[in-house]
Amino acid sequence: xxxxxxxxxxxxxxxxxxxxxxxxxxxxxxxxxKDKIKNINTKEIIEKSDxxxxxxxxxxxxxxxxxxxxxxxxxxxxxxxxxxxxxLMLNCLK
Numbered sequence: 474x475x476x477x478x479x480x481x482x483x484x485x486x487x488x489x490x491x492x493x494x495x496x497x498x499x500x501x502x503x504x505x506x507k508d509k510i511k512n513i514n515t516k517e518i519i520e521k522s523d524x525x526x527x528x529x530x531x532x533x534x535x536x537x538x539x540x541x542x543x544x545x546x547x548x549x550x551x552x553x554x555x556x557x558x559x560x561l562m563l564n565c566l567k
Contacts, residue, residue, distance in 0.1 A: 491557065498553065502545045510538045 511534045 487557070491553070495550065495553065498549045499546060502549055503542075506541055506545050509541050513538070 513531055513534050
């Protein structure tokens with residue numbers, strides 16, 4: 474039990490050290506996918522719409538936008554985690 478607690482503490486310390494790098498990567502991803510994200514004016518659609526189909530389409534677009542963002546974030550975090558893991562192994566071998 475004590476060993477698992479220590480490992481989690483180490484992971485948290487590593488994460489905090491890399492947090493600024495991850496934030497920078499998120500901002501870069503946001504710029505990269507900006508053209509993939511649909512512009513949705515929810516207030517205007519709700520005010521003008523008596524049509525449920527339009528509301529459903531709007532919600533689907535919102536979901537798609539978040540799926541795009543989440544997918545790109547996960548990809549960047551996976552790549553960074555892989556790089557960090559390899560670097561950790563190389564440091565341990567030194």
